Amino acid sequence: MDFRGFDTLGEITVLCIAAIGIYKLLNRLRLFMPSSDSEGRPWSKDLHPMLLATVSQTLLPLALLVSVFIFLRGHNEPGGGFIAGLVTAVALILLYIARGVDWAQQRLTFQYQPIAVTGVVIAALTGLGSWLFGHNFLTSAFGHFAIPYIGEVELATAMLFDLGVYLTVVGATLMILANLGKLTTRHRPSKENDKETV
Amino acid sequence: MEALFATVTGFLAASGLYLALRGRTFPVVVGLTLLSYAVNLFLFSTGGLTTDGAAVIQDGKTHYADPLPQALVLTAIVIGFAMTAFSVILAMRVRGDQGSDQVNDQRGDEAREEKS
Numbered sequence: 001m002d003f004r005g006f007d008t009l010g011e012i013t014v015l016c017i018a019a020i021g022i023y024k025l026l027n028r029l030r031l032f033m034p035s036s037d038s039e040g041r042p043w044s045k046d047l048h049p050m051l052l053a054t055v056s057q058t059l060l061p062l063a064l065l066v067s068v069f070i071f072l073r074g075h076n077e078p079g080g081g082f083i084a085g086l087v088t089a090v091a092l093i094l095l096y097i098a099r100g101v102d103w104a105q106q107r108l109t110f111q112y113q114p115i116a117v118t119g120v121v122i123a124a125l126t127g128l129g130s131w132l133f134g135h136n137f138l139t140s141a142f143g144h145f146a147i148p149y150i151g152e153v154e155l156a157t158a159m160l161f162d163l164g165v166y167l168t169v170v171g172a173t174l175m176i177l178a179n180l181g182k183l184t185t186r187h188r189p190s191k192e193n194d195k196e197t198v
Numbered sequence: 199m200e201a202l203f204a205t206v207t208g209f210l211a212a213s214g215l216y217l218a219l220r221g222r223t224f225p226v227v228v229g230l231t232l233l234s235y236a237v238n239l240f241l242f243s244t245g246g247l248t249t250d251g252a253a254v255i256q257d258g259k260t261h262y263a264d265p266l267p268q269a270l271v272l273t274a275i276v277i278g279f280a281m282t283a284f285s286v287i288l289a290m291r292v293r294g295d296q297g298s299d300q301v302n303d304q305r306g307d308e309a310r311e312e313k314s
Binding site for chain 2: 007010011014015017018019021022025026029030031077078082176180
């Protein structure tokens with residue numbers, strides 16, 4: 001990886017900016033929420049069907065495994081940090097959909113904004129790091145290492161860059177979709193969340 | 199192949215432009231999305247359309263598709279994704295704040311005049 005990383009760096013920067021913009025737009029947004037559909041029928045009481053809840057929980061470790069596979073494969077073959085991040089984000093969003101915001105919020109306690117920003121910073125620093133060794137921006141150094149029990153593995157600084165991309169995509173996607181889902185709940189993104197009576 | 203591709207791109211662009219000029223925010227958002235699809239397809243076709251070309255370098259293959267438009271369009275798709283998300287949320291925010299999804303928003307103007 002060399003100058004070809006530029007477009008990815010640009011992509012994740014745009015994605016991060018858009019996600020932060022969306023987060024700020026959703027701040028203190030109140031939407032009218034009808035209690036029935038257009039023909040007056042009330043919404044289903046069964047908000048979180050058992051089948052989806054069970055399947056989504058089983059699916060989570062498998063999806064994480066697939067995303068790790070795609071992440072590691074991305075160095076020499078199609079794949080990479082971006083799509084691995086999307087797979088992880090989809091699995092986590094499925095948890096939100098299947099179990100509801102309250103349930104997911106208790107278990108996913110971390111904030112998404114720092115993750116996305118950290119990702120961009122890691123990717124940019126990896127690119128800048130090659131300057132220290134007198135190479136062009138985003139030049140990747142790589143070597144082959146023998147790790148016990150696993151065998152010879154190729155490690156490259158491109159992987160660090162990919163890690164940044166991965167974190168940005170997970171953080172930004174979850175920041176957009178999870179905050180959108182929280183709008184109608186008491187976890188609504190708002191500065192006066194604590195003072196408000198719910 | 200080229201004729202079909204050009205027709206599809208043109209149709210998407212025309213539909214997108216028509217919807218983007220509608221009076222409510224939802225068609226505008228859908229129109230912008232269609233327009234970005236049309237632009238993506240156009241960017242993809244800038245390298246010429248290759249039939250039966252391999253996308254990734256493999257052993258024993260000599261016939262390849264042009265990789266540059268693919269890289270371009272990949273970036274364009276991601277930017278389009280971010281832009282679509284942003285415009286959807288912007289439309290929602292307008293709906294929440296003004297209580298109306300009109301683009302030229304007459305109801306919102308009246309409400310503001312009453313307030314002031």
